[in-house]
Amino acid sequence: MKYTIKEDPHKNELVQKVMEISGENIFSCYQCGRCSSGCPMAEFMDVLPNQVFMFLQEGDVDTLLNAKTPWICAACFTCTVRCPVGLDLAAVMEAIRELQLRKNYDYVDPYKVEDREELPPIALVSNFRKFTP
Structure with a gap:
């Protein structure tokens, strides 16, 4: 069954792309909030985990692409x-994250990382994998 959003076709495409990449049906979420209540990183997030599904269900992908x-x-x-x-x-x-990285914008400049020599190499490698295209 294919779900559609009645809003902007561009947003509809982005929501469908998120569903395609993740393999998840975001419309299955019924906002129980268990994901947010158990998340160890929720206090640092600007959008709670259950709100991620809410924004996707509403077709508001731009908020998520600009969120931390x-x-x-x-x-x-x-x-x-x-x-x-x-x-x-x-x-x-x-x-x-994949949709954001496909814009080919480097979020981390390796030459501006402070204390590069003191950090474990694996920390740098994992950071660059996550934050650069």
Whole structure:
């Protein structure tokens, strides 16, 4: 069954793209809030995990693309374990990050990272994988 949004066709395409990349049906979420209540990173997020699904269901992808939440998500899968429907919010967050990274904008300049020599190389590598296209 294919779901559609009655708003802007561009937003509809982005929502469909998030669903395609993540493999999740975002319209299954009924806003119980368990993902937000169990998220260890929720206090640092500007959009709560359950609100991610709400914005997607409403077709407001721009809010999510400009939010810090997808980048703060630790992908710990607490939300997935707690979800009564079995939605994988970590996959949805990864899809949102992927859409943002496809714009080919580097969020981290390796030459401007302070204390590069003191940081473990694996921390730098994982950061660059997450924040650069």
